[in-house]
Amino acid sequence: MGSTYEILVERLARSFQRLVPGSDPVLRTSERADFQANGVMAVAKSLGRPPRDVATEIAASGDLDGVATIEVAGPGFLNITLDPAFLASQLRALIGDERLGLTLVAPPKTVVIDYSAPNVAKEMHVGHLRSTVIGDALARTERLVGNQVIARNHVGDWGTPFGMLIEHLLDLGEDRAIAELSIGDLNTFYQGARSAFDASEAFQRRSRARVVLLQGGDPETRRLWHILVDQSVAYFSQVYAKLDVTLTPDDVVGESFYNDALEGVVSDLDALGLLEDSDGARCVFPPGFTNRDGEPLPLIVQKRDEGFGYAATDLAAVRDRVGNLHADELLYVVGAPQAQHLAMVFAVARRAGWLPDTVRCEHVAFGSVLGPDRKMYKTRSGETVKLVELLDEAIERAYEALVARGTDLDDASRRELATQIARAAIKYADLSTERQRDYVFDLNRMLAFEGDTGPYLQYAHARLRSILRRAGEVELERATFSLENTPSRSLALALLGWPDAVASALEGAAPHRLCTYLFDLAQRLTAFYEACPVLNAEGAVRVERLALCDLAARTLALGLGALGIAAPERM
């Protein structure tokens, strides 16, 4: 069974397609009725008939009998109002349904999501926030609808900087280096390597020689490299735990993983006749890409020095994900500046036959996190801001707010709650605006308990839970859903829209649509509280109102969960 919206579309489409095959009712929610269908005008146009005439015919078709009534309005809109009995039965069906009407994808798809991607031996900073948070929300939402998610944390664990990093590790001594890395002091380590490299030509020579050893597979060098990787991955895991992100060390499949596949990428492209030599570099020139002189733009897979560019790695990753992991969908949660590069990689992969048209492949691009000055978010001294420090500050502020409010929690619980609120604040602020936009990082606004914020939604949920706790045991199955007034009916309609909100968020890889839905739900709740006292009501009315509260609470919890945000019982 589909959502209420889907049922309406399906039934309306019968009339529409009888008139014009392939036409769409263009069904939307409406302020004037429960739904409105805007597709009549287009149909009337192609038929050359007056729109109102066509609308009247569709209204009289009986397609919505037993479900809703249709009223013709304005130039030819169909205003649709659900029959009370149908509405009630739709709501009753949600009571025993853990997923609240959300149907599982059948058969499940395999979705590979590439996100987070920090660099080994480098601090995680705000630049990684968006990829991590958006990617994790998409992963959770995909799992919620039954898809199999394979997370790929494409960490930067290879390349010329590793010569320098390994030499620095040796200079520090293994023990000291490990100590520095294990406490997450990656900035100090990296900057130490950097300044040694900048200061000493001898160090530079050693670094270059070390790169050669690393690439040549020298066992001792590989061992040292592994130390860097393992320590970093352990640190990343701590950050993910603090953020409540589902990535694990198993999801780390770094650049180095593809090393053995790179030669194959080049030789296969060559065999396909796609490879061209340009200034000594081996390139593919996908159509439609030009450089600043209007000449074809190359995707460089092998550099003049025989080294492989990251395009080769990305192509190998596509092959692995499609060929070995059998992905039905590839999502790359990567910043907008990479748009051209990824578009070229995808284009080449398609041409090479490594990325069939049946596989959805999308660059889930996002804008930057800005500081108060609307420039890239940096510290006053111009350095990047550590992700953990950002989170710690948010936790501290949330904690203080809880203290000031005087909640009767023990300190450990208060800590935990503050952590949940802080995560909610930061994640929701990131997820709730349209991905492609830049947004200004403003803890005050994010942590506010009013307005369109994560904490507000958590609060809306906690408030419902409080009511439900006080109500005690109630047989919600007995709810009749008579929906006696506008606020309760409006709330009910929102509850029925949950599956559509999830579908829409997944379709556009757009978590903000889910945010918008949840915030709208929370707002309808406040209107509902005003008009419908719950605990003071009696009999069937009380049961119905409690049932609405229960459905709303569960919808909020499920929705927040899909975003990676906890829904605490009390606040």
Added chain:
RNA sequence: GCGGCUGUAGCUCAGCGGAUUAGAGCAUCGGUCUACGGAACCGAGGGUCGGGGGUUCGAAUCCCUCCAGCCGCACCA
């Protein structure tokens, strides 16, 4: 120069597969109620939807053009 993204109320943002009076939050102003959790609710003011053209009965939404900001445009990933 070419390409991409962004430009909607004082501020932060939805809406952009065209459709009935352009929505929300914050802020401002004015109200409500011994509160099922006042971290509340109700109401008001506030917008040439960056500018200009075009398509259409109808455009914030589609097309063209211009302006502004950010980003990308061959061997660092």
